Amino acid sequence: MSYSQPIGVFDSGVGGLSVVRQMLAQLPDEHIIYFGDTARVPYGSRTPDEIIAFGEQIVSFLQRFDVKAVVAACNTSSSVSLPVLRERFHLPVLGVLEPGVRAALETTRNRRIGVLATAATVNSGAFPRCFLAYDPGVTVHTQACPRFVPLVEAGRIDGPEVRAIARQYLQPLREAGVDTIVLGCTHYPFLAPVIRELAGDAIMMVDPAEETVKELSALLASLPLSSSRSTAGSADGQAAEPEGHRFFASGAVNSFYSSGRQFLGDFPFQVEQVNLSGIDSKCSTGGL
């Protein structure tokens, strides 16, 4: 392991870019290899076995770039597959769920916490389990939001339909009297302006990305693997050479690119397409 190796980040789609956004702010010298599994999004309606298999396949792919650590920038994957990935791969694999729990516990005052998440995450019970392990006195209300991810993937983060859906998902949490809501899917921070407005000032929002990247930063410093210069591996696993961040998508490159542009602003990036059937072999370059 060396400080100059890149960090692998993956999600079912563009949601993990909310974590990338934080990485660019907190760890500007690190190089990122991002994989968005847009051909198989949403993970929220997948079975645990599928989510685990996808995670294994993606981490194997990221390993070709000689990554020094992997961030599962996906709550669904973090809820379901993290123990398997940590057991199978001999490199640090961080999730986003536990950092989100810690941040929410620091935020709440009435210890009534709401979690907006995918159906698979809610069904896994991972959020209540993790909250109760930290604080048995906390009350956790989880709300599945199956319609959010397709909207974010399509770049639709505001408008009457988005608002009507968000209002419907927030209602049970408001009735439960939560004072803190965890955006328990990495796609949801892109809907945060709408969610925040509809939830009102009395409810605080937690985006786990910030705490996740703090944890990553502490991990790299402790190993020590923090980077202060620019190098990254190559797609065919050949010798590392100086290079920028790389973004891969298993589905349409152009829609990933336009959502990414919307979410990351002026940050310059290209998207390369990975054919899932050939994920163990070649990548073809795409992007705009």
Ligand code: DGL
């Ligand atoms: N962004 C992911 C998460 O944090 C996955 C969403 C999905 O594909 O359903 O859960």
